[in-house]
Amino acid sequence: MSTNDYVRFVTQQFVSYMDAPKEDRKQQKQQRRAEKEPFLNKWFGVMPLSATLFYRNVKNKRKKSS
Structure with a gap:
């Protein structure tokens, strides 16, 4: 060209x-x-999503046990 x-x-x-x-x-x-897909998903795939879900799950379990 x-x-x-x-x-x-x-x-x-x-x-x-x-x-x-x-x-x-x-x-x-x-x-x-x-x-447009989110920035973290575009560059790092599903790992940020899975880490966020895991963190929320742990956080909710700690809240319930307190």
Whole structure:
């Protein structure tokens, strides 16, 4: 891909973005945010979730026994 092709592609994407109504752009942005997975799950997989669940379980057991 040459530099000219890249500039043309970026320009087309920018123009199509700017031509879209502002409300549509906001809606697309909110939709992307809703679909995005949490940061810890993305980088570390299921381990943070399992550690959090384990910690909550231990914490609740200590609370009940007190």
